Amino acid sequence: MTLRFFGAGGAFSRKYGTTCSGITLRNGHRWLIDCGRQAPDQLHAAGVSWHDIEGQIITHVHGDHTFGLEDFAFSRFFHSDRGIDSVRDGGPRPKLVCHRAVREEVWQTMAAALRYVPDPESPTSGRLETYFEVIEPSKVEPPAAMPWSRAEHFAVGGLRMVARDTEHVPGKPSTSLEIAVDEPGDATGSDSMVAPKIAWWSGDVTVMPDLLAELEPRTSVFFHDCTFTEYPGQVHGSFQALEALPEVIRRKIVLMHHEDDLEEHRARAEALGFRIALPGQVYDLVTGQRLE
Numbered sequence: 001m002t003l004r005f006f007g008a009g010g011a012f013s014r015k016y017g018t019t020c021s022g023i024t025l026r027n028g029h030r031w032l033i034d035c036g037r038q039a040p041d042q043l044h045a046a047g048v049s050w051h052d053i054e055g056q057i058i059t060h061v062h063g064d065h066t067f068g069l070e071d072f073a074f075s076r077f078f079h080s081d082r083g084i085d086s087v088r089d090g091g092p093r094p095k096l097v098c099h100r101a102v103r104e105e106v107w108q109t110m111a112a113a114l115r116y117v118p119d120p121e122s123p124t125s126g127r128l129e130t131y132f133e134v135i136e137p138s139k140v141e142p143p144a145a146m147p148w149s150r151a152e153h154f155a156v157g158g159l160r161m162v163a164r165d166t167e168h169v170p171g172k173p174s175t176s177l178e179i180a181v182d183e184p185g186d187a188t189g190s191d192s193m194v195a196p197k198i199a200w201w202s203g204d205v206t207v208m209p210d211l212l213a214e215l216e217p218r219t220s221v222f223f224h225d226c227t228f229t230e231y232p233g234q235v236h237g238s239f240q241a242l243e244a245l246p247e248v249i250r251r252k253i254v255l256m257h258h259e260d261d262l263e264e265h266r267a268r269a270e271a272l273g274f275r276i277a278l279p280g281q282v283y284d285l286v287t288g289q290r291l292e
């Protein structure tokens with residue numbers, strides 16, 4: 001199982017690109033984590049077609065994570081490519097996995113475009129399901145911090161993951177991802193839904209030391225939102241908070257969603273054991289090591 005960064009920069013990055021990464025599962029299926037504003041061009045530059053993608057995971061709705069989705073939806077709906085028919089001609093819809101609270105906001109941001117379908121009888125009948133095979137959670141945990149916040153578990157076609165409510169913009173649905181990287185059937189203990197080994201993806205998040213410490217023993221790699229800009233009401237992964245984490249966690253962290261001033265901070269970050277994500281890098285999700 002691998003993860004490739006198409007874009008590794010933050011919301012306003014011009015050098016490192018907005019968030020979109022591709023994961024390849026053991027069965028060869030390719031999924032995307034987030035689909036930012038620059039994703040259509042990032043994928044094109046990497047030689048990847050929307051028709052190569054089995055499914056899409058969304059952490060939360062901000063343009064640097066979701067503004068590429070309309071291109072994805074319409075391309076698959078209207079175009080055939082790579083031997084895959086368009087959805088309109090009966091081809092498969094790409095799968096969509098996200099927390100249900102996030103899903104509502106995905107539709108809010110896309111409805112003005114996607115509700116119009118080529119159907120003279122009901123031209124505004126488009127729904128998210130018109131374009132995507134929307135995957136329902138297989139298990140929902142009890143409410144946590146926010147009224148909407150319930151960690152949701154998903155299992156679909158070789159992908160097993162938890163979308164967990166995490167702290168980003170106060171009150172806004174936003175999730176981190178716990179992606180199972182163990183061989184199916186390795187699960188032990190009373191709760192077989194708990195993957196014995198995961199790769200963790202922060203989405204946009206403030207630093208949550210307790211959650212990271214709890215997950216660390218079974219986590220191969222933490223891909224963590226990072227900002228070197230300190231300000232009151234921080235909504236991202238403050239580097240000051242990241243550098244205060246225990247070394248065993250820091251050495252598993254790959255900093256991402258950083259700003260364009262990265263090089264000013266690189267030496268300090270690497271001296272503390274952090275690795276830094278750049279577009280084009282590939283990581284082995286099982287070992288947590290970088291491959292390319």
Ligand SMILES: [Zn+2]
Pocket residue numbers: 010011019062064065204257
């Ligand atoms: Zn972001």
Ligand SMILES: [Zn+2]
Pocket residue numbers: 060061062168204
């Ligand atoms: Zn965000």
